[in-house]
Amino acid sequence: MNLFNFIKGRVSIVDVVSEYATLKKAGLYLKGVCPFHHEKTPSFTVSPHKEIFYCFGCHSGGDVIAFIAKAEQCTQLEAAQHLVERYQLTLPEELLKYDHDAQAVRNDDRKRYWQLCQLVALWCHEQLKKNTQPRNYLEKRKFNQVTIEHFKLGYFPNSPQALKELIELIRQHHFFVQDLIQANIVSENKGHYFSPFADRIIFPIKDAMGRYSAFGGRIYRPDDERPKYYNSKENPYFNKGSFLFGFDAAKKQIQQQNAVFLVEGYLDCLAMVQHQFVNTVATLGTACTTEQLKLLSRYAQQVYVLYDGDQAGKQAMLRFTQLCWHVNLELAIVELPTGEDPDSFLQKGGNLTDLVTQASDIFVFFIDSTAKGFANKTLHEKMEVIRELLEIIAKIDDPLKKDILLQQVAKRCDIPFTVLVNECNRHSPQTATIKLQEQVPSPPATQVLKEVPLLEKKLFSVIINNMNLLKNEDEEYLIEYTSPPIRDLLLKLRTTKDEYETIDFSLFFEQLSPDEKVLMSQLLLECYEYEGPENLDYLLSQFQKKNWKSFVTDTKIKLNRAKQENNVQSIQKILTQFQELKQKLVSRGLI
Template sequence: MISRTTTDKVKDRVDIEEVVGDYVPLKKKGQNLWACCPFHNESTPSFSVSPAKQIYKCFGCGKAGDPIQFVMDIEGIGFNEAIRHLAQKYGIEVEEEKQATPEAVQAYNERESLYIALGFAKDFFVKNLESEEGKAIGLSYFKERGLRPETIQKFDLGYALDKWDSLLQAAKQSGHSEEILLKAGLVLQKEGEPERIYDRFRGRVTFTIHNLGGKPIGFGARILTNDKKQPKYINSPETEVYHKSDVLYGIFQAKKSIREKDNCYLVEGYTDVLSLHQAGIENVVASSGTSLTENQIKLIKRFTDNITVLYDGDAAGIKASLRGIDMILEGGLNVKAVVFPNGEDPDSYARKVGPAAFSDYLKNKTQDFIAFQIGLYKEEIAEDPIKRAELVRHVIGSLSKIPDPINRTVFASQSAKLLEIEEAVIQTEVNKILLKGEKDRYFKEQREESEREAALEEILPTQPEQVSFQSMIFLQERETMRLLVNYGFEMVSDQTMVCEYLLQETAELHFETPVFRKILELYKSALEQKVLPQPEFFLQVDDQEVKKEVITMITRKYELSTLWETRYHIFTYHEADDLAKTVYDNILHLKKKVIKKLLEEAKQKIKEAETLQMEVDELSHRIQVYMELKKYQVEIDKLLGIVVSY
């Protein structure tokens, strides 16, 4: 496990803007930086990064945390792995400690062992290119494809020897167990013969697949013979560290260029990526021959909102893959397309015409998705009204996938001109699809809400009124903690601070929400140790629930521009302007809600006493408790300026 010293060094060194900026493009607005959230689909940025507070918060899905939590969330890794990742980024030496639970050690060791085994395999395949067999077969193939040594090195290209178990034996000699090699997908176990274990990749050139951090997580391998019984390509299976639908080939090498160029070229194969890099076009990734997935689109969206899809010159294949464009549009990205001449793909065409002519071709032949789709069917629809109508419906379906209404309107207008059809017709049909989608979503949400309520009734013995009281008390407890965390050391009078007043007034109250109890106890404990618990204090505790809640308390989605006051001299009200009244009213509202809940409980006890025909003294006592609570309620209402006839 990682030492506390290393963790503290990482926390002191990391910068939230740098860490998040490695994954999503940030734009400054007010005091904070904003982006579309990398954790859920959205077209309007609701993901806020505060450089001053070193936190992030999504106002759409609720994700929140510090730089370490961000790496954990976006990479899907644990705390220790996130610390290692950031330590490597900032050049911090990692110190180890031996204290950890056996389960944590086992889980961490296994995942690390997979990475180490895959790293060993990568080095093994790369080194094989220096062997006699590797030079004659593997390196010759790469040279025939026009790949330069620096490209081979940059992408960790290699060769798997044409032997039964060369990798297995080399890995075992280096201390890797057969169990880990099997889990990493590097070797196979012969069915019915568990003792027969052999290499998955044999006699093939290898393409290393990296994760965003540059670690090898899998391999693609191409056969170099004409053996019809063998597939042309084989790939690593799904493992603990490799999920094909979440990965794009070349993303590690391309992410910086994608962000800088604000565009991502999407191709199909490994060699397409390699040839484009050699042509000076580095903002390119491949789906590796698989259908584009939602997670791969989200991965690209971390770095840009613009995708240009490069298609082979095969009309039938292009038409079969058009669903990918609709998925990209639905993901909130802008789509363009380039089609290569018949019989050419990005790799072959780049090698055929050279870097300069290839770049010019991309610039001159790039089309927006509407012109591209209509152009594909231009000849077919010229003489066939039925196919023309089908194309119109297909284009309308694509338009309905665009989440941004302005973009949707612009492309609808363009579609009308290219299809020679009235724009109003297209807009009407698009609106019908959108309306149906809204209705479907509404009824789906209603069904899900009904299911949640039914589940809640099964697990909660409380009445609906009690659930409502719990909800009201939760919100008021949160507001009390928000005032305590944000304004604890502000003065509400000449001699009293906010924290003194709030702690005194809530001393006899029991906070029902566990996370607020934890925050309150942390606050009190800090004061006892002569520590002033400012918001930053809670961001250092090892409790993700507390950190997330405090971030919600100290982060606001909207900020008033300072220009209102500095330039236009329009002065607006801030809650801190009359903090004494804000804090005082909050305590009254909290007590009012607690008393309201107690009144309901007292009423139920009176009904219970009447039903069970308890003794008169017991019934009288319960009525007296109810009346005392009622007096408190009346008094609080008076203090709040509420006049109610009871």
């Protein structure tokens, strides 16, 4: 047994997948809308007894570990680690002794980092309860207790005594000051310890799986002249461009509503959630990245961007037109009144729902903003504007959307539509096609499987479901006559059988490469109605009937060769095989 088998034996794929997708029973299987690509008709299938999944839309597939690796965009080992933590599995000593993966999972430094961050976060949360000034500040900003608890807001006191307490606390959990320094929570100067977070309100930042990973600290005293925010520095476990504040708590809602609100700051996020816009996340004081949008695209199709209603906010929103090619998302801009941010707007009692219904598509917003005051621009400026607009619109894959937007530009700028279409076509049509190809990658495994005749797939499915029923001579025959992907799997099955005394599906599955695992999941979920042992004989005969002509030709060649070599034993064997198969097929009226 290895780590992966150990996990799979204790974690149900249905439980795990259900955290990401809603599954409904469909015969022996479960089906749901795929969490990895956008679709309306469910093509995501899970087999509870084989513990595998396959999506007929985006062709992802594999076991529970492959599922987590894909869902959380991590390696197989990280996925294993996640499952061990999530389901609180205790790894047996035996496994830890011999399995490198198991050792890595147990001794992972990241785990200690997360643990340390959690200790600090919860300690700061306690400190907030004891310190009235920062609490009053939050109260003045109208954040209630529920919100403070929801985000586990905290306060980092500015006293040597408090720092001593924190150091004492972490020591009890076998951490040292050095760990705090390494995590950039504490700094040292000539033997004195201090924290860059001191006297700041603390916003703990969790990763997508809810592990405390970093902190944001905000000043709250009006006379505090330090920068408004101090964020944890990036480290191997924390990278600003891939984290979203509030994501772990919001992800279920984001998935359910198929929509997410994206704001710029911690306080905006707090205000949104407090006002029941629970599917809200915030970037961490930096511009939104493709990585963040990709993360969101796995959970929702619609993103509402709510940035400050000032010039900088507008500029930031325009940047999204450059980002959204890379992701399968619909972006809409919610425009706030000038001078407002989501927090100030909501706390004043503004009606955000109205603004959301009036949200404009990112491209419409882009045209409106870029072409503003077009009539009064100089010729040179006008040409610049048109060029800028066409460059973006030319990249859009959907021809209908392209047309609609060009019509809008035509109207806004008073230029004939046909002129714009011609100009647009001249603008980098190649880049558009390249982008299109990037978006629809065809996994090699699926490509390969397309070429395989259905009969072979069915036959293979029965064999995998009844591994011990297959006779050696039939196996030989199949290895000779099936197409490459099936043949490779059968060869692997034979080696596995030789290697182990008893063999079952999960043991065999573990021997496969990641690509083969996807292939296997697809095969099995595509042909699940042929699982029963009673089908083996029937499908095998059908396959033999189909290949009868080649078999006859091959037999002749083999026979000739054996005769030349004067190999009597071989001649006898070839003849017997031929006679037996012929008899079988004739008796069934197949030839």
